[in-house]
Amino acid sequence: MAKSKKKTADYVIVGNSVAAIAAVEAIRETDCDGSIIMVTKEGEMIYSRPMISYYLAGKVKLKNMRYREAGFYKQHNIQLLAEKKVVKVEPKKNTVKLGDGSLIGYGRLLITTGGEPVNPPIKGAAVKGVFNFTTLQDAESISRFIKANDVKSAVILGAGLIGLKAAEALLARKIKITIVELADRILATTFDKKASQIIDKALSKQGCRLELSDSIKQVISGKGKVTGVELLSGKKLAAELVVIAIGVRPNIEIVKGSGIKVKRGIVVDNAMQTNISNIYAAGDVAEAAGFFGGRKMVLAIWPDAYRQGRIAGAAMAGVKTRYQGGIVMNSVEIASVPTISVGVTVLDGSEDNVEVLEKSDLKNSIYRKIVLKDDCLEGVILVGKIDRAGIYTGLIKDRVKTTSFKELLLNEDFGIISLPKDYRKHMVSDVPMMM
Amino acid sequence: MKRIYISEEYCIGCRLCEIHCLVAHTKSKKILKAFKDEIPKDATAAVLVEEEGHLSFALQCRHCSDAPCIEACMTGAMYRDKKTGAVLHDEDKCVGCWMCIMVCPFGVTAADPATHKITSKCDLCAGQDSPACVANCPNEALVYEDRENES
Amino acid sequence: MALKTYESEFKIVRDDSKCIACQVCVRQCANNAHIYDAEDEKVYADDSKCVNCHRCVSMCPTKALHIEHTPLQFMGTANWTSSAIRNVIKQADTGGVVLTAMGCDKKYPNYWDRILLNASQVTNPSIDPLREPMELKTIIGKKPDKLEFENKGGKVSLKTHLTPQLELSTPIMFSAMSYGSISLNAHKSLARAAFEYGIYWNTGEGGLHKDLKKYKDRTIVQVASGRFGVNSEYLNTSAAVEIKIGQGAKPGIGGHLPGEKVPEEISVTRMIPAGTDALSPAPHHDIYSIEDLKQLVYAIKEATRYTKPVFVKIAAVHNVSSIASGVVRAGADAVVIDGLLGGTGAAPAVMRDNVGIPIELAIAVVDARFRDEGIRNQASIIAAGGFRNSADVIKAIALGADAVYLGTAALVALGCHVCQKCYTGKCNWGIATQDPYLTKRLNPNIGSGRLMNLLRGWSIEIKEMLGGMGINAIESLRGNREHLRGIDLHDKERELLGIKAAGETW
């Protein structure tokens, strides 16, 4: 095989995570023969990124981290280039360039490079014991570090989804944690203060703390290893481990200057197509329509990465389906309190025709909140009891007017039976529809 | 594919479907033995009868053609059986992240507090000719048919 | 509260080794005879509520239930039976009428069980219905005195004008049971089965629900003394119209559907305000003579432009043959006779059990009278009241009936266990009730299928019996009493029935 020879394929996909996998599966539903090349800078194993917290927690073995079996590439007739970094996309030449200088020509290109952790400049952070938490490698490194240094306490910067997942994992390893968050509550995009307080209480029962409206000023170390942190407020916390999890930003390095339109992420339409007709993007790297209209957004959550990947794959293979727009949603269990939050749940008071329904039983860590706009569900927060949460998600997606059953929404036994007859019948008696 | 269809106008709320679903998922599959020895006391069946006044219906996984639970499931535990088209759940893979609970518009996946996994998700009785809930419904409030291929 | 001095009639026996406390019985019993105790996690029974309808027994998934007649009986005598004593006590308690339902519950002679059928041997061969054609087709309505034909250049056609008739695929129809006394799902089951099997069903006196109009060509609409739901459209949404004068279960009295059983749907169908009592007067207030009846018959014929046969239904009472004769002279195309055992949704027990005559005798005397008077062809005879099996049907036809009406048998096919509590409105089988929680229990898809099974089964048996007699069409058996013999009957009874004694030859 001549090394210099340029490879080409009908479909080239950058990345081998969920968006990429969903795309391949969709392509192969219509096109069994088109050649596919997948390039990833990580290993060949198709692992589930969110599961790194369960892995770190010791709840799953490496083998169960597999999102798809090892035979996936062969089964789907894919040529995989693992541990190869794409450095540049060249739309004019229909090629991508790899780190080793080789080129791959494509018929259609899908970019699913995901996100990369945001690392703010923190004084003294360049020492051992400071980690990000987004890759299997991160989880493995943290795990090794904990063992080697007998870590007893940790500070997590950022109480977003990833920070909380890290917290969950470290709690499972019996490490005392403090979560430092700049906002006045955890999960600031989807949680309100009350929900945050319930979790705060549950955490403190386990000897952990939340430091809200604060951040890390500097990392304190000794012998090249973390020994603690100093917060903006001046508080000092001892810790042998620091996890920086203040967010991820779209990994758009490779398209810079290529002519592909980017804002925060790669801008795509409802078929996941970029401004260049044979280039698509999906997952955490893409900036796509939001469900409630308004500006396009980057939505770094799993279900949407899957959905966008599927739509992109189908579109590349010639089947048009439409992205309905992303809805933020998180399911996080922390300190044994399950929580689910979906859609718009935080209001600044300027919204019109918005109504908030609420019910709480703080003693039992139970809280339910529903946000309605023009009587349609726009958001829900469930803390403590999350049974059948998806019914609310369904109502949001189907834009169901709740006028006739509003008063039932907060009931513990709210179910399909509570829905108006026509909608209910359509739900239970028809062929289950696409959502 | 063959699916379970629900007629709420004929569901009489007897809950025989729930009872027989539980039995069908025991080792013995014998109702007396199952209830005396095998089924835990607060076990929930994969089919749930919702009831309000004289209205009732039994709801189990709809095996959605474009299943939101499959796309939300980050472990691959929720998957589609290639042969039957059924949406199945692999308890071994499940880690209890409750993503499926968050997205299932029918609310038919439920958490088992004991195992911290999704419990008793409908498996269409593993491709039996007639699933237990359908076979034991006394009033044809549940029927198992292939309606999609009808013109 | 005064001491209750009579005990429950039934005893609920629960086999604890089989009960899994699934509470299906609790959910299914509309009488609340089963009670779940959450603390004990056990199901208990209240015998006093049990009506022995067997719903719980049938539904129990482990077959842990059994109902017994309570072994506790009053001392009593041969005449002062437990039920006689119980009724006296109940009436002394309440001062009311003892209500009941279904058909007569007294042990009068059942003539069907004292009539034997004939079969062919050697000289006239029997016929195998599986190999040879066998006709059960039955025509109901007036038949002309004679038929005249026309021959136009080799093309023969019928010259005689025929009055409207009904064609049945088997000599059986479903008798009048009103919407109100039974549920809409029961009506749907009957209508659909009749439609698909090629027979007829009867609305009863409660009107025709809008959902059932599509079965119009297989529907007999009834006009009774309350005239519920009757207008020109109703009369014309039918295959035939039946005027109800009397009912075998309660000859001489009217009906009363209490207001609580008149919800919206029923009120619309009956064309009366919701929640008001639906009263059917004992007589039609515009009929006091055969001449008056004739006016109504012809009013209906006019309203339906002479396109539909008109039936008149009377109870089998002492003068049934003269009354039936009058009915024919009033212009009826068929006379329906409802016998002593005819059912009802509600009647005073004293009427149900003591008034009227057996249908067997009524058919025989009416058929004989019509023949004597030379009017047998002017109207069909339809017999009703207590037909339990195909042998009863074929005997009725040999006695002279054209077809029979099934009431109770149809309900039993739909699930009825003859507990006789129709009047309470709490039928656990979803038949004699309007409670939406209960009516759902009768799925018309299942119900109509079961009714068709019954019709099919009986028709096959009728063919077998006909074949055995060497007859290949039901028409040839009609009024052919030589095929019947009486057993254990007095001479007078045999004389009235017009049959020889078992052992007598042709």
Ligand SMILES: Cc1cc2nc3c(=O)[nH]c(=O)nc-3n(C[C@H](O)[C@H](O)[C@H](O)COP(=O)(O)OP(=O)(O)OC[C@H]3O[C@@H](n4cnc5c(N)ncnc54)[C@H](O)[C@@H]3O)c2cc1C
């Ligand atoms: C710890 C953690 C927990 C999470 N928990 C949840 C959760 O509970 N619920 C939820 O909804 N979401 C969760 N998420 C978010 C979720 O994991 C992401 O939304 C999802 O992984 C996005 O998938 P993706 O395919 O878009 O990109 P990624 O999973 O980020 O994959 C990017 C792929 O691109 C490859 N790649 C990147 N750059 C290059 C390059 N230059 N050349 C070649 N290959 C490249 C990578 O190797 C990788 O294969 C979590 C994320 C993390 C990190």
Ligand code: SF4
């Ligand atoms: S068995 Fe049938 S009728 Fe009974 S509750 Fe279940 S679905 Fe309803």
Ligand code: SF4
């Ligand atoms: S679990 Fe829910 S979302 Fe998944 S296939 Fe079944 S009904 Fe559909």
Ligand code: SF4
């Ligand atoms: S099909 Fe089987 S597993 Fe599914 S609900 Fe019915 S009985 Fe249970």
